Amino acid sequence: MKKEELQAIASQLKNPTGEKGIEMANMMHETNINMTRHSIQNLHIESGNTILELGHGNSGHVEFIFEQAENIKYYGLEMSELMFQEARRINRNFVSQKQAFFTLYDGNKIPFQDNFFDKIFTVNTIYFWLEPEKLLSEIDRVLKQKGIFCLTFAEESFMKQLPFTQYEFELYSTEKAENLVQKTTFKIIKKETLTEKVKTRTGELVDRDFTTLVLKRD
């Protein structure tokens, strides 16, 4: 594949736009649903919880969140205008019932007050964080005391085999992510790496290792 094609894939994954962006988001939803469910399950959502997700893509998984407990509020933050619109369209019932709320932001400053969320999660976004320590301190700020944050990502050992990750992506091993977290006030209370089979663009099945770090605010 040509350099320009690889760059276009990387750029769509970082910030989906246009017709191609909708297709890419549908494909991501299917390929990443296992990772997303793993992140959500590790939140141990309880009745009455207020949840935040960063970088939800088309947010086809929101129904799964509402199956976890009663009386939940879900907030989604995106940098992609297209994903913001797709998520609102796909979840219009939850939006009109004021159970799900979607907002665009700049990727740095989380537009919510301190101590607002019980649980926060993000899947496959850390690669694109421009200032990871600052974003983690924003997550810490909007999370309630003793709140939980699940950080889920595919391992560098797998991601580096994908030719488009040489553009736009900052790859993380578990160790590198742990080192990042150690510079913050979060404590790692659990880490789990799973291996799953995923389909490549050419249709073959390959093993993908992914990790969820469960972080607690002290």
Ligand SMILES: C[S@@+](CC[C@H](N)C(=O)[O-])C[C@H]1O[C@@H](n2cnc3c(N)ncnc32)[C@H](O)[C@@H]1O
């Ligand atoms: C690779 S996609 C992953 C989508 C979905 N979470 C999944 O795993 O299928 C990355 C998404 O994160 C968004 N994004 C990129 N940087 C972000 C940031 N700093 N904060 C929140 N979202 C971000 C992109 O717009 C894109 O929709």
